[in-house]
Amino acid sequence: MQKAPVSEQSLQATFLQSALVNSALKLPRAFYEQKTISVAKQLLGKYLIRKHPQGDTVGRIVETEAYIGPQDLACHAAKGRTARTEVMFGAAGHAYVYFIYGFYNMLNLVTEKKDYPAAVLIRALEPVDGVELMKSRRGLDKLRALASGPGKLCQAFAIDRSLNGADLFGDILYVEDRGEPAPKFNATPRIGVDYAGKWKDKPYRFLVRNSEYVSKI
DNA sequence: CAAGAGATCATCT
DNA sequence: GATGATCTCTTGA
Numbered sequence: 001m002q003k004a005p006v007s008e009q010s011l012q013a014t015f016l017q018s019a020l021v022n023s024a025l026k027l028p029r030a031f032y033e034q035k036t037i038s039v040a041k042q043l044l045g046k047y048l049i050r051k052h053p054q055g056d057t058v059g060r061i062v063e064t065e066a067y068i069g070p071q072d073l074a075c076h077a078a079k080g081r082t083a084r085t086e087v088m089f090g091a092a093g094h095a096y097v098y099f100i101y102g103f104y105n106m107l108n109l110v111t112e113k114k115d116y117p118a119a120v121l122i123r124a125l126e127p128v129d130g131v132e133l134m135k136s137r138r139g140l141d142k143l144r145a146l147a148s149g150p151g152k153l154c155q156a157f158a159i160d161r162s163l164n165g166a167d168l169f170g171d172i173l174y175v176e177d178r179g180e181p182a183p184k185f186n187a188t189p190r191i192g193v194d195y196a197g198k199w200k201d202k203p204y205r206f207l208v209r210n211s212e213y214v215s216k217i
Numbered sequence: 218c219a220a221g222a223g224a225t226c227a228t229c230t
Numbered sequence: 231g232a233t234g235a236t237c238t239c240t241t242g243a
Contacts, residue, residue: 082229083228084228098227098235101234102226103225103236104236108235151237152236192235
C-alpha cells in the first residue's frame with residue numbers, strides 16, 4: 001500500500017486545523033484525486049463521518065468498489081454525461097449519491113480529475129459512533145446488520161440524494177484518517193454488475209480481511 | 218441455509 | 231416502457 005501523494009503543505013495545514021478539534025486527519029482533496037483503485041484500497045480502515053442534527057454517526061470503512069471511467073460498462077458514466085452522472089464528471093472529493101431499485105440510496109466518493117468520471121462506492125461500514133441512532137433508523141438491533149451493505153449504510157447514516165454533489169470538506173459528510181495502519185484486504189469482482197460484459201469480472205471490490213461487517217464474503 | 222420473488226421509482230430508451 | 235452498483239422476507243430442504 002502506497003501512501004497518498006499529498007503535498008506536505010496540504011497535509012500540514014489540514015493536520016494543524018483538525019488537531020485543534022481532535023487528533024484525526026480529514027482526508028484532503030489530493031487524496032481523492034489519485035487513481036480510483038488506489039483510493040478504493042486506501043479508504044479501507046478510514047472513518048466516514050456524518051454530521052446530523054439528530055446526532056453524528058461514524059463508521060469504519062471495510063468494503064469499497066471502484067467504478068472507473070467511460071469505458072467501464074459497470075460505471076454509470078458509460079452511458080454518457082447526463083444529469084445523473086454529472087457529479088461523477090466533476091472535481092474529486094464530492095459525494096455522488098443515487099437512488100436505485102425504488103428503495104435505496106448508494107454513496108460514492110468522486111475520484112480523479114475533473115471531466116474524468118470515476119468514483120468509489122462505499123459498500124460497508126463497521127459501526128463506531130452513534131450506534132443507537134443507526135439502530136433506530138434501521139429498525140434493527142443487530143450490530144452486524146446496521147451498515148453491512150451500500151443501501152443499509154445510507155439508511156443508517158441518513159444519506160440520501162440531498163447529499164448528491166456535497167463537498168467532502170464541508171461539515172456534513174467527510175472521511176478521516178485516524179492513524180490506524182492500513183488493514184489487509186482481499187479483492188473480488190464487483191457485486192450486481194453481471195450486465196457489464198468483460199468488466200464484470202474485474203477485481204475492483206475490496207474488503208478488509210476478517211471483518212465481520214462486510215456485505216458478504 | 219440457499220434460492221427466489223417482490224417492493225417501487227428515477228433514469229434513460 | 232424497462233431496468234437497476236439492493237434488501238428483506240418467504241419457502242423448502
